[in-house]
Amino acid sequence: MTIRIGYRNQRYDDIVPLYIEINAKFVFNRLTSKLMDKPALVAAMAADGHTPHANEIAPPSPGWARSNGWTYPVPPYPSTTATAGKPGSFDHDIPADLVAIKALGALGNTTKWTVDQWVVLADASLAHWNGTTWVVGKAPA
Numbered sequence: 073m074t075i076r077i078g079y080r081n082q083r084y085d086d087i088v089p090l091y092i093e094i095n096a097k098f099v100f101n102r103l104t105s106k107l108m109d110k111p112a113l114v115a116a117m118a119a120d121g122h123t124p125h126a127n128e129i130a131p132p133s134p135g136w137a138r139s140n141g142w143t144y145p146v147p148p149y150p151s152t153t154a155t156a157g158k159p160g161s162f163d164h165d166i167p168a169d170l171v172a173i174k175a176l177g178a179l180g181n182t183t184k185w186t187v188d189q190w191v192v193l194a195d196a197s198l199a200h201w202n203g204t205t206w207v208v209g210k211a212p213a
Contacts, residue, residue, distance in 0.1 A: 091129040096164060097149045099129060135204070154179035156211075160191040169195045173206045185211040 151162040167173035184203030202212040
């Protein structure tokens with residue numbers, strides 16, 4: 073195993089990255105066993121003239137959380153944007169159901185979606201923006 077010196081002299085190995093990406097907002101620091109704000113971490117690295125590479129911030133490998141025995145809560149990262157499509161998409165966490173997406177408001181939408189556009193919610197139901205609120209199913213003709 074090769075040991076290298078990582079960002080700010082933190083040690084990590086070539087097999088497992090120092091920071092495990094949880095989502096667009098959070099990373100897990102292997103040395104401190106804590107969640108960190110990813111944009112703030114990347115900004116701090118950039119301020120020091122450092123660009124993170126694959127051995128510093130990487131997505132978790134399959135089974136990572138199960139194999140190391142660590143458990144930790146991942147804070148919710150609610151979506152702020154829903155993009156129409158067939159299917160559409162969210163910029164962050166997928167709302168659980170119709171009630172949850174309605175609670176988030178328009179999610180950046182100002183006009184009703186066109187025919188057959190929709191998003192898939194976490195409960196596998198479909199929803200679309202009718203110009204006023206979220207409605208179940210695909211946008212009608």
